Amino acid sequence: MSVDIPFGPHTVWEELEKLEQHVTWMADAETLTYSSEQRRGVGTEIVVVTKVGPFRTRDQMRFTHWRAPAIMAVEHHGLFIGLGEFTLDPLGSNTTRLTWAEQIRFPWYLGANLGAFVARPILRRLWAGNLKRLSDRLSSR
Numbered sequence: 001m002s003v004d005i006p007f008g009p010h011t012v013w014e015e016l017e018k019l020e021q022h023v024t025w026m027a028d029a030e031t032l033t034y035s036s037e038q039r040r041g042v043g044t045e046i047v048v049v050t051k052v053g054p055f056r057t058r059d060q061m062r063f064t065h066w067r068a069p070a071i072m073a074v075e076h077h078g079l080f081i082g083l084g085e086f087t088l089d090p091l092g093s094n095t096t097r098l099t100w101a102e103q104i105r106f107p108w109y110l111g112a113n114l115g116a117f118v119a120r121p122i123l124r125r126l127w128a129g130n131l132k133r134l135s136d137r138l139s140s141r
Contacts, residue, residue, distance in 0.1 A: 001124060002099040003131040007138055009088045012096045013069030015138055016086060019046060025133040028052050028126055041066045052119075052126065080104045098134070100127055 005012050015021070017040060023029045028050045036045035044063045049056065057079045065073035065085070073085040082104035089097045102123070106115040 001128045001131060002097050003128075003135050004091060005096050005098055005135045005138060006094060007096060008094055009069040009090050009096045012088055012098060012138065015134065016072060016088075016098075017068070019044070022048075025137050026130045027133070028130070030056075035060070052122065076104060079107060079110075098131060100131060102127070 019034075019039070020032055023032050030049045030051050032046055032048045034045065035047050036043065038044045042063055042065065044066075046061050048059045048061065050059050059076060059080065060078040061074040061076055061084070063072065064075050064083075065071050069088055071085065071087050073083065076082045076084060082102065084102045084104075085100070087099045087101075089099070091097050104116070106112050106119070111118065
């Protein structure tokens with residue numbers, strides 16, 4: 001999913017790279033802690049406690065790609081395994097399209113592919129709301 005944010009990529013990136021602030025605009029993220037000494041860039045590791053409805057999990061992530069102001073990508077480890085990626089594309093001089101893509105595998109005891117199929121529309125709506133909150137956060141500064 002994507003959102004067009006009325007700021008250039010450098011401004012959007014400055015907010016996006018503040019990992020510890022993600023909990024302020026991600027409705028499903030309850031807490032974020034670093035599990036590495038590193039706080040920015042490839043190799044940074046974080047643990048995010050997420051909650052969607054009655055489900056709560058500890059999402060362990062490691063940043064695998066970090067190129068300002070264009071792309072930030074993670075590998076998910078733990079209960080859910082997969083890849084997540086933010087990409088920033090300039091649209092003119094003062095607008096950025098921020099795209100969020102996730103490829104997550106559900107474990108067998110959560111229904112594997114069927115669980116993912118059922119969760120997909122819920123997660124898409126949740127993550128689209130997260131992107132809107134990030135855009136609103138930037139607009140209100």
